[in-house]
Amino acid sequence: MQVPASFDYRRAESVDDALALLERYGDGARVIAGGHSLLPMMKLRLARPEYLVDINDLTELDYLRLDGDRLRIGALTRHRKLLESEVVEHFFPIFTDAERVIADPPVRNRGTIGGSLCQADPSEDLSAVCSALAAEVVIRGRGGERVVPVHEFYRGPYETAVGVGEMLVEVRIPVRHRAGSAYEKVERKAGDWAVAAAGAALALAQDGRIEVAGIGLAAVGADAVHARAAEELLRGREPSEELFAEAGRRAGDDCEPVADNRGTAEYKRHLAAELTSRALRRAAARAAAGVEAGAGV
Amino acid sequence: MQVSINVNGTDYNAEVEPRHLLVRFLREDLRLTGTHWGCDTSNCGTCVVLLDGEPVKSCTVLAAMASGHSVRTVEGLEGPDGLDPVQQGFMEEHGLQCGFCTPGMMLTARALLDRNHDPSEEQIREAISGQLCRCTGYLNIVRAVRWAAEHQARAQTESPSQSETAGV
Numbered sequence: 001m002q003v004p005a006s007f008d009y010r011r012a013e014s015v016d017d018a019l020a021l022l023e024r025y026g027d028g029a030r031v032i033a034g035g036h037s038l039l040p041m042m043k044l045r046l047a048r049p050e051y052l053v054d055i056n057d058l059t060e061l062d063y064l065r066l067d068g069d070r071l072r073i074g075a076l077t078r079h080r081k082l083l084e085s086e087v088v089e090h091f092f093p094i095f096t097d098a099e100r101v102i103a104d105p106p107v108r109n110r111g112t113i114g115g116s117l118c119q120a121d122p123s124e125d126l127s128a129v130c131s132a133l134a135a136e137v138v139i140r141g142r143g144g145e146r147v148v149p150v151h152e153f154y155r156g157p158y159e160t161a162v163g164v165g166e167m168l169v170e171v172r173i174p175v176r177h178r179a180g181s182a183y184e185k186v187e188r189k190a191g192d193w194a195v196a197a198a199g200a201a202l203a204l205a206q207d208g209r210i211e212v213a214g215i216g217l218a219a220v221g222a223d224a225v226h227a228r229a230a231e232e233l234l235r236g237r238e239p240s241e242e243l244f245a246e247a248g249r250r251a252g253d254d255c256e257p258v259a260d261n262r263g264t265a266e267y268k269r270h271l272a273a274e275l276t277s278r279a280l281r282r283a284a285a286r287a288a289a290g291v292e293a294g295a296g297v
Numbered sequence: 298m299q300v301s302i303n304v305n306g307t308d309y310n311a312e313v314e315p316r317h318l319l320v321r322f323l324r325e326d327l328r329l330t331g332t333h334w335g336c337d338t339s340n341c342g343t344c345v346v347l348l349d350g351e352p353v354k355s356c357t358v359l360a361a362m363a364s365g366h367s368v369r370t371v372e373g374l375e376g377p378d379g380l381d382p383v384q385q386g387f388m389e390e391h392g393l394q395c396g397f398c399t400p401g402m403m404l405t406a407r408a409l410l411d412r413n414h415d416p417s418e419e420q421i422r423e424a425i426s427g428q429l430c431r432c433t434g435y436l437n438i439v440r441a442v443r444w445a446a447e448h449q450a451r452a453q454t455e456s457p458s459q460s461e462t463a464g465v
Contacts, residue, residue: 001321001334001337002337002338003316003318003321004316005316006314006315006316007315007316008315009298009315009359009361011361011364032359032362035357035358035359035362036339036354036357039339039357039358039359040338040339040357043337043338052315052359054361054362056362103427104342104426104427104428105352105405105423105424105426105427106339106342106345106351106352106353106354106405106427106428107339107354107427109348109351109352109353110353110354110357110358190426191340191426191427
């Protein structure tokens with residue numbers, strides 16, 4: 001039986017309490033929410049925190065709020081709530097697409113968006129989703145809050161901008177007009193990590209051209225979570241099959257997958273390209289359907 | 298550290314190490330060995346129990362995290378009137394062979410039926426998609442849950458008329 005190494009456990013009663021604990025215990029402390037990434041890593045001794053600060057009682061961080069032109073998601077919001085939210089599905093179907101294929105129902109009952117992002121696993125789906133949507137994250141410390149674009153949040157595999165004594169408290173997603181988004185994932189079996197996955201978010205200008213384009217990739221390299229080159233190609237262009245195929249090729253060329261038991265690097269590169277163009281196609285169709293229905297205007 | 302966990306309606310207080318996993322607390326400390334321990338990596342789902350009514354994989358929950366919450370295990374499925382319709386369904390439809398996945402499957406089914414009295418085959422398959430069965434090919438498990446849904450509904454529609462009869 002696998003058991004984590006010894007650690008001390010503290011249950012935070014409020015965000016301030018959690019921050020005080022994190023400050024007191026310094027870099028030996030880790031926040032635990034769902035625990036479905038951290039505990040398996042602790043069992044394997046890939047993570048060995050001295051202190052766990054349990055934030056599951058901080059219901060003040062469990063919310064979905066549409067606030068003007070952005071959706072604010074509390075860090076403790078569980079996958080299941082994101083999957084079942086009609087507001088999320090309406091404005092950001094990319095989330096719903098992804099949540100359907102993230103792990104499985106018991107894991108989604110525990111896992112949180114904050115935990116997913118802070119784990120910063122290059123194969124993790126919500127990182128790609130938030131990258132495509134150009135989300136911002138709110139990091140709070142005892143000295144106050146700072147807002148960080150998600151593209152600056154990742155510092156490498158399992159490393160984020162969250163410093164010692166800080167925690168992620170909120171994710172903010174801009175709501176755009178005439179917008180559509182989608183997520184495409186290939187997995188070996190139900191609930192598995194992606195072999196490769198791609199998310200796309202588009203917002204169209206009045207004339208139908210692409211005004212905002214976001215593409216996020218999962219499982220094809222730590223530096224490929226944000227597919228910049230493919231995004232640049234799309235901006236200002238008319239949506240078309242050829243354009244989406246070319247954007248897919250760019251995403252495939254730019255990523256750096258490694259061969260493992262889920263596939264060869266070549267296969268994953270192919271998937272990155274193909275899934276990017278499929279996600280773009282669906283995102284564009286959803287944006288167009290929204291414009292037609294009058295919802296996105 | 299001290300934990301207080303309600304398991305199947307009874308409060309248990311115990312002194313545990315913070316690293317003690319819920320599955321071990323249930324099996325070793327309470328001797329509730331109906332909760333099985335399988336892959337230990339939250340993949341196989343045989344250790345599923347209900348935490349505040351929802352399925353979780355107890356190999357990936359610390360006993361400390363469950364403190365102050367209620368846990369339901371397979372030992373808590375049977376009620377004063379006999380087997381839960383889910384347990385009955387697994388018998389009627391031969392929903393198990395070796396039985397290793399069965400406790401977790403039945404608890405997931407219970408949680409599903411508590412939220413949705415009439416789940417479709419697809420909804421049942423989605424609900425159990427985090428749990429592996431290597432014997433049945435899932436077909437009989439799905440049938441067992443459908444059996445429970447149908448007989449649970451019948452029991453619920455029958456009981457008011459029975460009490461009416463009793464009142465007359």
